[in-house]
Amino acid sequence: MPVIGRWKALLDDRNRFFWVLQAAGWLGYALVQYIGSLMHEMRDVYILIILLGAYAGFLLTVPLRYLYRRIWDSPPWLLVLIVLAAAYFSASIWAVIDNATYWEIYKFGFRPENNWFYFKNTLAKFYIMLSWSGLYFGIKYYQMLQDEKQKALMATSMAHQAQLKMLRYQLNPHFLFNTLNAISTLILIKENDLANKMMSKLSSFLRFSLDNEPIKKIPLAREIEALMLYLDIEKVRFDERLNVDINISDEAQHALVPSLILQPLIENSIKYAIAKLEEGGEISIQAERLADELVVVVADNGPGIEKPSQDLIRSGGVGLANTRDRLQALYGKSYSFTLSSNGPSGMRVEIRIPFEQVEVS
CATH class of the missing domain: 3.30.565.10 (Histidine kinase-like ATPase, C-terminal domain)
Structure with a gap:
């Protein structure tokens, strides 16, 4: 099958398209984290921390997809509230997993003296989850517009x-x-x-x-x-x-x-x-x-x-x-x-x- 034909088949299969984007997006996230770590003196084991963090993000965003599909037709105010709550809840779980792998594997059980680090990490994960949610709704809305345009044509x-x-x-x-x-x-x-x-x-x-x-x-x-x-x-x-x-x-x-x-x-x-x-x-x-x-x-x-x-x-x-x-x-x-x-x-x-x-x- 020609390359253009393969891309068209991929775009037409919405489920396959989601998983391709999901995998590519989180691999991209891991790559950005790795490039950022090169600016500091990090041990090789930090690559494992990055991969575990990206994998946790990959898994936690999958349930969000099914949740967002169920609430798609909800009133805008309710939709925003659910997205914010779901994104923060997922970010909190992700931050716990991320902190556990970082402090247990990389720091050998050492803990920071205050909890500010934990809060900053949760807030950062929350922004990432919101960005993922925004991309999901943006792509979904674009696909819906394309469907309507195709039906009109x-x-x-x-x-x-x-x-x-x-x-x-x-x-x-x-x-x-x-x-x-x-x-x-x-x-x-x-x-x-x-x-x-x-x-x-x-x-x-x-x-x-x-x-x-x-x-x-x-x-x-x-x-x-x-x-x-x-x-x-x-x-x-x-x-x-x-x-x-x-x-x-x-x-x-x-x-x-x-x-x-x-x-x-x-x-x-x-x-x-x-x-x-x-x-x-x-x-x-x-x-x-x-x-x-x-x-x-x-x-x-x-x-x-x-x-x-x-x-x-x-x-x-x-x-x-x-x-x-x-x-x-x-x-x-x-x-x-x-x-x-x-x-x-x-x-x-x-x-x-x-x-x-x-x-x-």
Whole structure:
């Protein structure tokens, strides 16, 4: 397992993480005590005194962990009182053990003339116990905040995915209704071959739609393939009246885009441009990379737009507003979705998103 993976596994296992910190902390305490003893002339046996003191501190702080876990949800004033009392009680026991090992092992049973030394040692141990308690609560509180942050991120991610799925799946019934209505019309006028051809294309398109998650991105080349399935369906309806010009740069073909992001734009052009022209019309699709952006343009030569672009998006049915909302959900502020006139006539939709390239094998 890589080093980063091991550290992540350690951090995720709270119990193991505590024991690692506990052991490392008290070893560090012993090391600091030893370095401090080098400033004085101490016998080698003093190392044993240091190790016994660190081991006593290690053992006495273990019960504090379980006590603090039980009182975690107590009122602040009660929590402080219990921590102070527990820290002083543990410090007193530690000081007794420390004094016994020091005076019996190192001083061979000699005792100081007054009790001030004992009090100072207890006070020093009390500060150490308070420091240990502060570190425990600090780390515990930090872990709790991280858990809450992780839960919030997961909830946001799930809501984000649900929103994207909802936006994508809004399009399928809309498109399906229009296509089935067209097939029904072909059957009524006895154009059974065309109806069958249209149904076959519809089946292929829907299979593509179901095979690609709405929250995932796909290469633009695959998006164009799906778009051609849709256009094949529409060409059955419009025959020679629908012309399509596609101009995608080699670099742009490998760029990642939201799946089926262009279909509603094409559908909008067919509905408001091609369908209204007796002689038919043309839809052009262009895509290229400009600096760190992918620029995709869908344009038609229909009647054009008379309303401001924002009003047009709001009144343009599901397609335009849906596309804008999907881009906003995926890219935040790092996108551009603009509608403008396409001279000499028609409408032009331009999408700018960050350029993300699929790895080419």
